[in-house]
Amino acid sequence: QVQLVESGGGVVQPGGSLRLSCAASGFTFSTFGMHWVRQAPGKGLEWVGFIRYDEMNKYYADSVKGRFTISRDNSKNTLYLQMNSLSAEDTAVYYCARVGREFWTASYFDYWGQGTLVTVSS
Amino acid sequence: EIVLTQSPDTLSLSPGERATLSCRASQSVSSSYLAWYQQKPGQAPRLVIYDASTRATGIPDRFSGSGSGTEFSLTIRGLEPEDFAVYYCQQYSSSPQTFGQGTKVEI
Numbered sequence: 598q599v600q601l602v603e604s605g606g607g608v609v610q611p612g613g614s615l616r617l618s619c620a621a622s623g624f625t626f627s628t629f630g631m632h633w634v635r636q637a638p639g640k641g642l643e644w645v646g647f648i649r650y651d652e653m654n655k656y657y658a659d660s661v662k663g664r665f666t667i668s669r670d671n672s673k674n675t676l677y678l679q680m681n682s683l684s685a686e687d688t689a690v691y692y693c694a695r696v697g698r699e700f701w702t703a704s705y706f707d708y709w710g711q712g713t714l715v716t717v718s719s
Numbered sequence: 720e721i722v723l724t725q726s727p728d729t730l731s732l733s734p735g736e737r738a739t740l741s742c743r744a745s746q747s748v749s750s751s752y753l754a755w756y757q758q759k760p761g762q763a764p765r766l767v768i769y770d771a772s773t774r775a776t777g778i779p780d781r782f783s784g785s786g787s788g789t790e791f792s793l794t795i796r797g798l799e800p801e802d803f804a805v806y807y808c809q810q811y812s813s814s815p816q817t818f819g820q821g822t823k824v825e826i
Contacts (some may be wrong), residue, residue, distance in 0.1 A: 632816075642756075642764065642807055642818040658815055692763055703811045705754035707775065709763040 599623040599708045601693050606713030613683050613717070619676040619693030619710055627651075627671040630696040632706060633678050635689035645691070648676070650700060660686075683717045690714050721746050721810050723819035730824045738795040740822045742808035747788045752812035755784055755793045758821075759804045767806070768793060798824070 605617040619631070633645040646657040648667045655667055666679040676693050691713055694706035722745040732738055742753065751771035756764035766775040768784035771791055781796045795802055803826055808819040 641821045642758075642809075644816045644818065647816075656814055697766070697769060703752060703814075703816075705752075705766060705769040705809065705811055706756075706764075707766050707769075709765070711763055 599695065601695065601708055601710035603691065603693055603710040603713040606691065606715045608716045608718060609683055610719050611684055611717055614679070614681045615683065615715060617678040617680070617691055617693075617713055617715070619678075621674045621676065621693075621695070624695070625699075626669075626674040628699045630700075630702055630704070631667075631669065631676045632694045632696065633665075633667060633676075634692045634694055634706070634709075635687075636692070636712075637686075637689040640689075643689070645678070647702070649702060654702065680715070683715075685717050688715060688717045720815055721748065721813055721817055723808050723810060723817055725806075725808060725819035725822045727822060728820070730822060731826070732798055732824065733826065734798050734800055736798050738793075738798055738802070738824050740793040740795075740806055740808075740824070742786075742791040742793070742819050744789040744791070744810060746813075748791070748810045749812040751787050752810060753784075753786070753791050754809045754811065756807045756809065757802075757804045758807065764807065795824070800826075 600622045602620045664682045668677045693710045695708045696704035697707035726741045753771045755768040758764040772784045
């Protein structure tokens with residue numbers, strides 16, 4: 598069955614960096630685009646960014662552009678989110694999510710990880 | 720960017736009743752590329768409806784979605800105790816993909 602497992606969250610000081618990972622299993626990772634979505638405590642869902650199945654395209658929300666970088670290693674079935682210049686506004690649970698259609702960019706998210714909490718605080 | 724506005728913010732109902740949730744878009748959502756997600760406390764969102772009206776795998780038929788253009792709705796016919804949760808709509812017809820602010824369905 599499809600599984601997405603995030604890791605790498607924790608407490609980081611303002612201005613610091615953190616790299617999140619999302620280990621995928623149960624499907625052909627190299628044929629599905631992947632997204633990162635975050636949720637601040639007690640708030641709604643915010644799309645963070647997307648990477649195409651072959652890494653040819655990446656898109657980011659304006660709120661993270663220039664600070665966050667999404668990458669993937671299809672040989673390891675793993676998605677990454679490198680987060681730099683973190684601020685308190687980046688405090689959230691970060692979810693990885695799979696697009697619902699193989700090879701598509703614009704799609705709903707059919708599977709989500711359980712999320713990993715990132716807390717930016719001094 | 721397309722702004723999605725959900726209403727109401729909170730829906731207070733009893734088991735067995737019908738819930739109707741609304742999602743209004745600031746611009747037309749082409750190809751009805753709209754999804755609904757259910758989220759319970761401490762859990763990840765779960766896909767309920769995609770392409771405005773297609774139920775996701777494993778979603779019971781008491782859930783139905785409808786709409787097109789700028790007006791969409793999610794209906795839950797005969798609420799079960801496990802249906803009480805927060806529901807989000809999401810459009811994926813244009814970048815950036817955006818979510819509504821959520822509707823809480825509470826007892």
